[in-house]
Amino acid sequence: MKPATAAKKLDVYLPATPQEFQQNPITRAELAALQEDPPQWLKDLRKNGPHPKNLVAAKLGISIGGLKRGGVETALTTEEINRLLEEKPDWLVAERESYQEVLREERRLKSARADQAGD
Template identity: 90%
Template sequence: MSRPNAQSMKPATAAKKLDVYLPATPAEFQQNPITRAELATLQENPPQWLKDLRKNGPHPKNLVAAKLGISIAGLARGGVVDALTTEQINQLLEEKPDWLVAERESYQNVLREERRLKSLRAEQARES
């Protein structure tokens, strides 16, 4: 890839921006700083390894949680500590273990409460 400079980022930062799990990326990607131009190229014209990672995983925790409809903390409470593949995520969605059902319900309650509070604050702002 390239030499470190003010316009480059660590591989971990680039992986986060690409929504991929860093340890699953090729060694060359993991070991070299990535420039903004290289990142833009990866986003606009992803190589096969990036397409495969995005499709099959393993996926980072934030994407696993989003695909399961729960929070990252809910993953931890459910005992999920490692990155999961798309197949593993789909299997969990099919099996619907008790912890996942409970976490999804809890997460939806949190989101409802956040929406309610946002609406209440907006209403209060209009009144003042």
């Protein structure tokens, strides 16, 4: 598989991986080995980042679109994410509220569909 696909499956930011990883196809066996017994570079990336946008958004409790609206265009490290969570800029507070509202609405709709299917 392509390195980008493998990075996505490993939940790591491809440009932060070693050059060897970025430049060579990864077999399913190699991917399984990385998942089962991650090398130090993978452990460090998962712990400290930089993290891909999907993980940044999840750690901040917002959507990927919310990151963009907040001006976050690049991958963030764990330290940068923690700093945002401590500082709570206005955009982050608003995006978290908006995201929670979206999740509540999705749960309501799911429940309504389940009720209709049960009738």
